[in-house]
Amino acid sequence: MNEAFRARTVEITFLGYTGETIIGALRHHLGELLDDPGPTRRVCIRVLVPDFVQPMIVPSRVGPNGExxxxxxxxxxxxxxxxxxxxALSAFAERLNGLGRxxxxxxxxxxxxxxxxxxCIINRELVLHGLYDVIARPVMRLSDPEYYDPQGYRTDLNVWSARDSDDTRAAVATWNKHLDGLWSLATVPPWRQVTAT
Structure with missing residues (x-):
């Protein structure tokens, strides 16, 4: 991601579980922009997470027979x-925007x-993709019930770069189209919705 933040415009699109891993990486890079933005003038971050209002099978409690x-x-x-x-990301954005650089x-x-x-798609030319272990059952405390709860930091990622070959360029274009489509169909979270008064 270091190279991405040397561009004039930085675009990050992420689809995942909660956004924890991407936010951790972005805090570091956005923090560096506070001191020295270098050539970067615009950063656009889009994060897609599941709609946790809906009933789900993951995350969920593990039933008596594993259901x-x-x-x-x-x-x-x-x-x-x-x-x-x-x-947290919005507060960081406000702070950077306030500096005007x-x-x-x-x-x-x-x-x-x-x-x-x-x-994760970085500057529309680098794609990282992995599959969560959807049946992961991390142990919290021995007294807690078991849960199906994927762990993002344990996800192995495949990498495609538009700079490598015609095949990888085509794969990157497909991933961009897919996430752009998901983004256009995705809903605004309740915590971001403004109600009219």
Missing amino acids: PLDDPAVRRHREGMCQGYDH VTVESEFRLYPGIPRDKI
């Missing part, structure tokens, strides 16, 4: 995580479904 049992409390917790990451736009949107894929 997924929807757990509204777990979904609310994950939604709260997404909201927190969105607010770099314009930063960031937005979270919701897609229907479970967190199956982890996809």
